[in-house]
Amino acid sequence: MSSQNLTIVQAVRDGLYTEMNLDDEVLVMGEDVGKNGGVFRATEGLWDEFGDDRVIDTPLAESGIVGTAIGMAAMGLKPVPEIQFSGFMYPGFDQIVSHMGRFRNRTRGRYTLPMVLRAPYGGGIRAPESHSESKEMFYAHEAGLKVVIPSTPYDTKGLLISAIRDPDPVIFMEPKLIYRAFRGEVPEDDYTVPIGEAAVRREGTDVSVFTFGAMTRPTLEAVENLEEEGIDAEVVDIRTISPLDRETIVESFKKTGRAVVVHEAPKNGGLGAEITATIQEEALLYQEAPVKRVAGYDVPYPLYALEDYYLPSVARVEEGIREAVNF
Amino acid sequence: MSVLQRDPQDQVRVLDEDGTVVGEVPDIDDETLVEMYRYMRLARHFDTRAVSLQRQGRMGTYPPLSGQEGAQIGSAIALDEQDWMVPSYREHGASLLRGLPLKQTLLYWMGHEKGNEMPEGVNIFPPAVPIASQIPHATGAAWAKKLRGEDDTAVICYFGDGATSEGDFHEGLNFAGVFDTPNVFFCNNNQWAISVPRERQTASETLAQKATAYGIDGVQVDGMDPLAVYSVTKAALDKAKNPGEGEGRPTLIEAVQYRFGAHTTADDPTVYRDDEEVEKWKAKDPIPRLEAFLRETGRIDDEAVEAIEEDVKGRVADAIEAAESDPRPDPSEMFNHAYAERTPEIQAQYEEFEALREKFGDEGFLRE
Numbered sequence: 159m160s161s162q163n164l165t166i167v168q169a170v171r172d173g174l175y176t177e178m179n180l181d182d183e184v185l186v187m188g189e190d191v192g193k194n195g196g197v198f199r200a201t202e203g204l205w206d207e208f209g210d211d212r213v214i215d216t217p218l219a220e221s222g223i224v225g226t227a228i229g230m231a232a233m234g235l236k237p238v239p240e241i242q243f244s245g246f247m248y249p250g251f252d253q254i255v256s257h258m259g260r261f262r263n264r265t266r267g268r269y270t271l272p273m274v275l276r277a278p279y280g281g282g283i284r285a286p287e288s289h290s291e292s293k294e295m296f297y298a299h300e301a302g303l304k305v306v307i308p309s310t311p312y313d314t315k316g317l318l319i320s321a322i323r324d325p326d327p328v329i330f331m332e333p334k335l336i337y338r339a340f341r342g343e344v345p346e347d348d349y350t351v352p353i354g355e356a357a358v359r360r361e362g363t364d365v366s367v368f369t370f371g372a373m374t375r376p377t378l379e380a381v382e383n384l385e386e387e388g389i390d391a392e393v394v395d396i397r398t399i400s401p402l403d404r405e406t407i408v409e410s411f412k413k414t415g416r417a418v419v420v421h422e423a424p425k426n427g428g429l430g431a432e433i434t435a436t437i438q439e440e441a442l443l444y445q446e447a448p449v450k451r452v453a454g455y456d457v458p459y460p461l462y463a464l465e466d467y468y469l470p471s472v473a474r475v476e477e478g479i480r481e482a483v484n485f
Numbered sequence: 486m487s488v489l490q491r492d493p494q495d496q497v498r499v500l501d502e503d504g505t506v507v508g509e510v511p512d513i514d515d516e517t518l519v520e521m522y523r524y525m526r527l528a529r530h531f532d533t534r535a536v537s538l539q540r541q542g543r544m545g546t547y548p549p550l551s552g553q554e555g556a557q558i559g560s561a562i563a564l565d566e567q568d569w570m571v572p573s574y575r576e577h578g579a580s581l582l583r584g585l586p587l588k589q590t591l592l593y594w595m596g597h598e599k600g601n602e603m604p605e606g607v608n609i610f611p612p613a614v615p616i617a618s619q620i621p622h623a624t625g626a627a628w629a630k631k632l633r634g635e636d637d638t639a640v641i642c643y644f645g646d647g648a649t650s651e652g653d654f655h656e657g658l659n660f661a662g663v664f665d666t667p668n669v670f671f672c673n674n675n676q677w678a679i680s681v682p683r684e685r686q687t688a689s690e691t692l693a694q695k696a697t698a699y700g701i702d703g704v705q706v707d708g709m710d711p712l713a714v715y716s717v718t719k720a721a722l723d724k725a726k727n728p729g730e731g732e733g734r735p736t737l738i739e740a741v742q743y744r745f746g747a748h749t750t751a752d753d754p755t756v757y758r759d760d761e762e763v764e765k766w767k768a769k770d771p772i773p774r775l776e777a778f779l780r781e782t783g784r785i786d787d788e789a790v791e792a793i794e795e796d797v798k799g800r801v802a803d804a805i806e807a808a809e810s811d812p813r814p815d816p817s818e819m820f821n822h823a824y825a826e827r828t829p830e831i832q833a834q835y836e837e838f839e840a841l842r843e844k845f846g847d848e849g850f851l852r853e
Contacts, residue, residue, distance in 0.1 A: 190681060216681075218647035218681065221651075245615065249652055282852070284545045285546060286749075287612075455831070455834045455838070456823070456828075463596035463814055464816055466850045467838070473841070
């Protein structure tokens with residue numbers, strides 16, 4: 159299979175392109191996704207390729223976008239609506255929570271929603287207010303939804319194709335900080351990366367560091383730096399926020415007995431809390447130190463002059479790992 | 486008959502594209518007319534400089550307003566001192582006129598929270614980034630004034646054509662109609678919501694006619710004709726405060742205009758619209774129109790225009806200087822305003838943060 163060297167945002171586009179070619183039921187809709195090719199160019203060229211009926215510029219109305227996608231999905235189409243920034247999801251939140259996650263359950267499986275709601279999320283790009291938050295846990299809290307966050311170009315295309323083929327609705331959150339930060343090999347043909355499986359990015363024996371999305375980069379950097387101090391850390395990229403791959407988490411933790419969770423979302427009710435509880439429930443007797451959470455603070459995401467102080471930095475991650483190791 | 490009492494498809498105009506009077510000139514004193522012109526020039530020059538600051542990496546993403554000065558200044562100048570303004574994120578000109586220093590606007594787009602801290606006595610809500618989300622706030626603010634018997638106060642709310650597609654537009658205007666609140670809903674229809682044209686937002690002939698469904702008045706005005714904008718806004722404000730027999734307080738104004746530049750500095754409009762269209766609208770530029778009228782009627786001459794140009798350049802340069810020399814916000818400020826007092830958890834996080842700063846310095850946080 160031939161491959162290409164793509165960024166994450168190019169892998170999003172390639173995943174959409176690949177699946178739209180294979181399946182006529184797949185369509186893209188949202189604000190500025192058509193002629194403009196998306197504000198991040200995630201849908202570039204798709205409108206030229208597939209036309210107005212499959213790449214649809216909608217009115218500026220997120221409840222309308224999510225709600226009509228639900229109706230389309232119930233009729234058997236596979237809509238992939240885009241919300242321009244995850245901070246603009248909230249007019250559609252009622253549709254997401256009251257219907258998108260519950261249609262299957264409410265109809266005892268009679269109607270299903272094979273749809274994927276895509277949105278760039280997260281901070282670090284010097285963006286205006288309301289453009290930088292990480293609120294993946296809002297969606298993880300809703301049963302019936304799957305929540306996926308890739309961190310490499312390869313995973314992005316493979317997970318996106320899995321999400322489109324999944325019979326259930328998926329919230330696909332894209333870490334825009336690393337949309338163009340690096341390239342990776344991405345097969346030209348279709349392939350899938352399974353939803354619900356974490357990936358061990360680096361094996362280690364002293365401490366397990368759990369992270370996802372844009373935070374995988376400072377985490378891996380911190381872990382490399384700590385090698386000099388004789389710390390051998392394992393890094394697990396969670397990839398699917400819900401349903402959580404508890405097996406991989408527990409397996410890694412049983413090996414190391416120490417854990418650090420890194421995410422940019424606020425600490426309170428963040429994924430770190432869920433991972434910590436999982437460890438408590440399933441591996442208590444292996445625990446050698448308190449689980450350390452390196453997370454966003456429990457304050458509103460600051461305007462960009464201070465965002466570097468809010469986001470977990472390499473130094474903060476290093477310090478968190480030291481704390482867990484030296485306990 | 487009020488300027489508001491007309492078919493929503495019939496656009497109110499006072500000046501034609503050359504600045505020739507084609508409608509009823511509103512009753513404004515000479516000084517205010519010249520101020521209107523000065524502020525429009527100020528808004529335009531500020532905008533040009535702000536875009537340039539962004540290009541030079543001295544400011545973050547910025548939403549330009551060029552082309553929309555007539556709508557912003559023509560409407561904001563009609564407000565009384567006690568009135569309130571609820572903006573979107575593009576109302577730099579209207580905010581300036583209502584007392585928000587340019588330095589504040591610059592700081593906001595430079596990523597400083599201080600830019601959102603309205604000075605005492607400046608009756609402006611902070612800019613709302615999520616589209617249309619400010620509209621119900623404006624209805625609520627006006628409703629509060631009515632409930633408290635402050636009948637001399639009205640609230641103007643700005644939003645764009647794209648906002649009329651959002652649920653919040655419907656809910657805000659519907660409440661205004663039901664509770665007869667003293668609101669002026671000012672829609673800056675600049676034709677484009679990023680790349681999506683007005684025709685893709687609604688199948689309605691006009692945006693003004695949407696008012697009919699809420700049982701309130703709707704009027705369409707040439708938004709690049711500052712005198713026409715003033716006329717309709719003034720009439721709407723007067724009606725909000727003193728409705729005549731059988732009249733409702735709220736009004737929806739659709740100000741038809743064009744944004745000459747990009748949606749924001751992160752946008753490239755050449756991808757979705759052609760130069761010919763832009764040139765067509767540039768012929769309606771509100772600044773030369775008002776200038777021609779003021780010159781023609783003897784209110785300004787070359788000397789006055791030059792003095793205004795100098796004044797405008799100086800004020801913008803001073804504001805940039807002030808904003809750029811403003812100290813960087815202290816990082817600990819992010820812990821200060823989530824609640825009236827820090828919760829124990831926020832206090833603990835603050836202390837951990839300060840310990841890390843002590844240990845690693847700012848280099849432990851700053852990227853690049």
